[in-house]
Amino acid sequence: MVCPFCQAEETSVVDSRKNTEGTSIRRRRNCSSCKSRFTTYEKASIAQIVIKRNGNREEFNLEKLYQGVQNAFGGQELSEKKLKALVDTIYNDIQEQGNKVQSEFIGETALSHLKEVNQVAYVRFASVYKEFSDASDFEKEAAEFN
Ligand SMILES: [Zn+2]
Known part of the structure; x- marks a missing residue:
């Protein structure tokens, strides 16, 4: 500059x-x-578009990602600073996808970063994002940490 x-x-x-x-x-x-x-x-000059599983499109909402990650921690286990840093890391990966991103990618990216930070938060986030078809899927995920 x-x-x-x-x-x-x-x-x-x-x-x-x-x-x-x-x-x-x-x-x-x-x-x-x-x-x-x-x-x-x-x-950014182009808003990022999220393509959902059902084909619907919506503008990427960082606040929604932040809320989702915050909820996974139950608002307790992580300082606001660390939470922001974690969301930034996830958001950077999402931005690298360009102006269109699959909703699955957002979920999987958030999960992979959460897994490194906090396993309880990871399972909690997974239960919301992965739309488990039945309880046994959830138990399989949870069993990884036992
Ligand atoms: Zn000067």
């Missing part, structure tokens, strides 16, 4: 923060030549 004051090539990011929805990033930059500070905003 070129400095808007002196057009120097060398500018560095001194602070970077996402908005609450995680849809944009605000960066404070510092020019190493003239020492001016300026702000840039980064925002």
